[in-house]
Amino acid sequence: MAAxxxxxxSRLLTGWVGGCVWYLQRRAMQESPHTFVHLFRNxxxxxxxxxxxxxxxxxxxxxxxxxxxxxxxxxxxxxASPFLEKTSLGQAKAEICEMRPLPPPSLPLSRKPNEKxxxxxESASIIEGSLDAGKEMKDEKHWKEMKLQLDxxxxxxxxxxxxxxxxxxVSTTSAGFALAPGPFDWPCFLLTSLGTGLASCAANSINQFxxxxxxxxxxxxxxRPLVRGQISPLLAVxxxxxxxxxxxxxxxxxxxxxxxxxxxxxxxxxxxxxxPLKRISIANTWVxxxxxxxxxxxxxxxxxGSLDAGxxxxxxxxxxxxFPHFNALSWGLREDYSRGGYCMMSVTHPALCRRVALxxxxxxxxxxxxAPVLQVTTWTFPVISLPINLYISYLGFRFYTDADRKxxxxxxxxxxxxxxxxxxxxxTCKRPPAAGGAGGEPRT
Amino acid sequence: xxxxxxSSRAFLPPLCRAFAGPGCQLAxxxxxxxxxxxxxxxxxxxxxxxxxHDWIGPPDKHSNLRPVYFYVPENESPLxxxxxxxxxxxxEWNQQFWANxxxxxxxxxxxxxxxxxxxxxxxxxxxxxxxxxxxxxEMADFYKEFLRKNFLKHMYYNRDWYKRNFAITFxxxxxxxxxxxxxxxxxxxTST
Numbered sequence: 041m042a043a044x045x046x047x048x049x050s051r052l053l054t055g056w057v058g059g060c061v062w063y064l065q066r067r068a069m070q071e072s073p074h075t076f077v078h079l080f081r082n083x084x085x086x087x088x089x090x091x092x093x094x095x096x097x098x099x100x101x102x103x104x105x106x107x108x109x110x111x112x113x114x115x116x117x118x119x120a121s122p123f124l125e126k127t128s129l130g131q132a133k134a135e136i137c138e139m140r141p142l143p144p145p146s147l148p149l150s151r152k153p154n155e156k157x158x159x160x161x162e163s164a165s166i167i168e169g170s171l172d173a174g175k176e177m178k179d180e181k182h183w184k185e186m187k188l189q190l191d192x193x194x195x196x197x198x199x200x201x202x203x204x205x206x207x208x209x210v211s212t213t214s215a216g217f218a219l220a221p222g223p224f225d226w227p228c229f230l231l232t233s234l235g236t237g238l239a240s241c242a243a244n245s246i247n248q249f250x251x252x253x254x255x256x257x258x259x260x261x262x263x264r265p266l267v268r269g270q271i272s273p274l275l276a277v278x279x280x281x282x283x284x285x286x287x288x289x290x291x292x293x294x295x296x297x298x299x300x301x302x303x304x305x306x307x308x309x310x311x312x313x314x315x316p317l318k319r320i321s322i323a324n325t326w327v328x329x330x331x332x333x334x335x336x337x338x339x340x341x342x343x344x345g346s347l348d349a350g351x352x353x354x355x356x357x358x359x360x361x362x363f364p365h366f367n368a369l370s371w372g373l374r375e376d377y378s379r380g381g382y383c384m385m386s387v388t389h390p391a392l393c394r395r396v397a398l399x400x401x402x403x404x405x406x407x408x409x410x411a412p413v414l415q416v417t418t419w420t421f422p423v424i425s426l427p428i429n430l431y432i433s434y435l436g437f438r439f440y441t442d443a444d445r446k447x448x449x450x451x452x453x454x455x456x457x458x459x460x461x462x463x464x465x466x467x468t469c470k471r472p473p474a475a476g477g478a479g480g481e482p483r484t
Numbered sequence: 485x486x487x488x489x490x491s492s493r494a495f496l497p498p499l500c501r502a503f504a505g506p507g508c509q510l511a512x513x514x515x516x517x518x519x520x521x522x523x524x525x526x527x528x529x530x531x532x533x534x535x536x537h538d539w540i541g542p543p544d545k546h547s548n549l550r551p552v553y554f555y556v557p558e559n560e561s562p563l564x565x566x567x568x569x570x571x572x573x574x575x576e577w578n579q580q581f582w583a584n585x586x587x588x589x590x591x592x593x594x595x596x597x598x599x600x601x602x603x604x605x606x607x608x609x610x611x612x613x614x615x616x617x618x619x620x621x622e623m624a625d626f627y628k629e630f631l632r633k634n635f636l637k638h639m640y641y642n643r644d645w646y647k648r649n650f651a652i653t654f655x656x657x658x659x660x661x662x663x664x665x666x667x668x669x670x671x672x673x674t675s676t
Binding site for chain 1: 529531535537538539540541542543547548549550552553578582585586589620621623624626627628630631632634635638639641642645646649652653656657660
């Protein structure tokens with residue numbers, strides 16, 4: 041039967057998307073600013089102990105060699121283990137640095153990747169003949185040569201393009217593609233995913249390019265590559281162009297022009313509307329929600345070639361989801377937003393912020409109910425998604441009434457698993473093609 | 485692709501030395517003076533003599549921005565000089581804005597906390613010596629007010645920052661192209 045390979049592909053995709061998104065959720069959760077250091081410390085005790093000992097040994101050697109005016113051989117920057125993301129690594133180190141006053145041997149421990157600079161600058165301080173050797177050494181060891189290391193480049197570009205966010209965007213696009221009616225076309229699917237991924241990388245890079253001084257001043261973003269001077273703005277823009285052009289080309293000519301147009305539109309919306317608007321008006325949140333809603337629509341149009349009701353429904357679900365997610369997150373960042381000059385609802389209109397979050401949690405229930413009406417899923421979907429939708433609405437309600445950090449964090453963390461689960465349920469309840477329209481005859 | 489090279493010529497160290505000319509090592513005193521002039525507010529730091537690149541420091545404690553120590557090559561072209569000066573000037577401008585912004589924020593926050601605590605009949609430091617603070621919901625009034633007060637200042641800053649950022653990147657592109665062109669064109673007669 042023609043439906044079988046399609047169903048099989050759908051189920052495989054369900055499994056893949058589910059696994060992929062689950063993994064990414066774990067990572068996203070690990071990056072929460074507050075439970076973050078705690079989790080990190082527990083997981084990395086072994087690794088840190090080893091590095092600590094290596095560093096102490098090297099410090100000893102350096103001290104000895106100083107008097108002999110030798111330059112200690114530069115140690116290449118260690119590659120982060122696959123388990124660790126460099127961003128989180130940097131953040132953890134910054135957090136550890138800030139959280140406890142460390143005795144000198146431990147302080148460099150938390151800045152392990154800068155060891156080679158420490159060694160280079162040791163010789164610099166000898167040349168200078170500084171008066172206050174102790175303080176100057178401590179300052180100097182934080183200086184880094186702005187020389188691009190080719191082996192670091194993949195990691196740097198991954199952080200520049202916010203690779204994890206890109207992966208989430210691509211998974212929502214995949215969900216849109218899989219939920220669209222019609223036979224599942226693997227080549228088209230892969231081209232869509234790749235094109236969307238490239239477009240997202242480009243948009244994220246340009247966003248970081250625009251926001252360097254603001255990112256420097258916010259704890260969440262201060263370890264980004266451009267902030268740390270790991271690459272130049274020119275390289276960032278070049279990289280963005282090298283992602284955007286092939287990405288959009290792939291979508292336009294490899295998939296269909298409508299998807300390509302949506303890709304270009306989304307890049308423009310994110311970089312030229314949302315990013316500057318963040319500092320002008322609270323309307324940025326609504327624009328940002330549209331940015332998040334477009335990828336699944338792109339997935340749908342890639343599969344069907346047209347913008348029908350199902351595409352808008354999926355877009356609507358993503359759009360509504362953005363509000364509890366972002367508004368809850370922004371509740372804990374009010375100080376940074378205020379100081380950095382960001383116009384966010386949580387700062388300027390706190391009541392509106394909570395109201396909108398609740399409103400959209402409830403809207404998710406409505407949208408889930410609309411799914412079978414629009415023939416996207418069976419009627420099982422609104423039933424089985426009701427528990428999670430009710431739960432997030434409950435948390436939204438608590439956030440609305442309590443308006444405190446605790447309720448905002450609970451809502452935020454709930455949103456992290458709510459969306460992938462909702463999409464997964466949608467995929468499993470996808471209306472099979474043979475069912476046809478209401479009262480329609482089965483297709484021959 | 486050479487055009488991809490960042491302005492600090494980071495990709496190929498041997499080429500960097502060849503490109504920067506012998507000046508890297510032959511004229512340390514002249515280099516040191518120009519380095520001092522270029523460093524501006526970057527006090528106390530001097531890179532190793534052999535380095536041909538810019539250096540970036542730890543975040544400034546007031547502005548949270550990382551200062552850059554700009555390397556001045558011996559045969560710096562006018563375009564490169566213009567770029568370096570633009571970057572230096574932008575760095576100082578940014579430093580001033582954000583240091584001022586953060587200090588003002590901290591000061592006004594302290595005043596706000598003090599006034600609120602006073603209104604409640606409490607001191608800033610309780611009897612035990614612990615610093616009394618307000619919770620996030622009380623601070624929200626301050627954050628809202630601070631954002632509103634500084635809105636126009638931020639508008640002007642944003643506009644200027646975008647202009648400078650584009651200009652710097654544009655000049656970086658021009659410098660990169662100039663270098664590619666210099667490498668590709670037939671070598672002119674070497675001047676003594």
